[in-house]
Amino acid sequence: MQTYHLKEINQSDESNLICFFRKNNIPEITDLFNPFPLNEEIAKKLCRKKSKDKYYVVNFEDKIIGFSMLRGLDEGYDTPSFGILIDKSYQGRGIGRDITLQVIEKARKFCKKIRLSIYEDNFIGKGLYESLGWKEIEKKKSDKRPKINELIMMLELK
Numbered sequence: 001m002q003t004y005h006l007k008e009i010n011q012s013d014e015s016n017l018i019c020f021f022r023k024n025n026i027p028e029i030t031d032l033f034n035p036f037p038l039n040e041e042i043a044k045k046l047c048r049k050k051s052k053d054k055y056y057v058v059n060f061e062d063k064i065i066g067f068s069m070l071r072g073l074d075e076g077y078d079t080p081s082f083g084i085l086i087d088k089s090y091q092g093r094g095i096g097r098d099i100t101l102q103v104i105e106k107a108r109k110f111c112k113k114i115r116l117s118i119y120e121d122n123f124i125g126k127g128l129y130e131s132l133g134w135k136e137i138e139k140k141k142s143d144k145r146p147k148i149n150e151l152i153m154m155l156e157l158k
Helices: 011-024 040-048 095-107 123-131
Strands: 004-008 054-060 063-071 081-086 113-119 135-141 149-156
Touching: 004 063, 004 095, 011 040, 011 054, 011 063, 054 095, 063 095, 081 095, 095 123, 113 123, 123 149
Parallel strands: 081 113
Antiparallel strands: 004 054, 054 063, 063 081, 113 149, 135 149
């Protein structure tokens, strides 16, 4: 695979992000990644928004193959929430791990820890995060998937 790169989102990413969200707005993705709807309205808002929250895209050739975020800062939280979504057709190639590490490095510049929530049946994601030092700090019932627990994990940034 050729080189992909992570960059902070901006307005020039709007049409590619819309395409990326449309392509990945399928149950096998949204059952695990659902902080907001993957639609055109949200894509436009994220690309145009000036905020403390950080949104990133992963570019490969002329398209977006991944999306990541550190959000919650606009709402006043000191500890941002991490999220990542890699295009289904690019999963299983180590891109998610690499991008997670890159976003962690970016987070070190402005916060002391980051958190995430993950469904307990997302074994691949949970294994990845644990291998990178994330610790489970809470288990709670999910609002979006009532039959599945949501795990809250924290990573201390040193």
